[in-house]
Amino acid sequence: MMRVAIAVALAAGMTGGASADPAAGHEKAAMCATCHGMDGIGTNPEVPHIAGESEIYLMAQLRAFRSGERQHQQMSIIAQSLDDQDIRDLADYYASIRFEVTVPDY
Template sequence: MCRTCHGIDGVAWIPIAPHIAGESSVYLQTQLKAFRSGKRQHEIMSVIAKQLSDEDIANLAAWYSSIEFSVEVPE
């Protein structure tokens, strides 16, 4: 379900979704748990996060944080 907006490789397919490849595991887990608890609100992410267990969140965070992501700045 994440790949629909964020892409399987963590590079977002749509402009309103952030890239999450290479993001810190702690950050990703914190944000997903905030969506799940209702502390952070988003019409799509809140619904999706409520379906995730702690193990799911840890696995997703580990996967996306392990992806190397770099941006090249044109000269």
């Protein structure tokens, strides 16, 4: 029970209490599409797939790029232009993407 309360408190702190808008995130994702694709699947082997990632994880990473805690030539610049609502919306959009994984039968 304590873990659930901690997880809920952490999630509320990460989102700042404001609700995310995945439709707005979809529109904002146009700036991400060159590398991550609108579907969240990286278009280059050096670009991570972000489709279906945890919203909390995605928000934390975008905030780390924005603050300079995490560095990347392009992501650091892009994240500087994002406010907290942009980050919530983008994270919610990419977290809402679902895909299927098929493990081969050997």
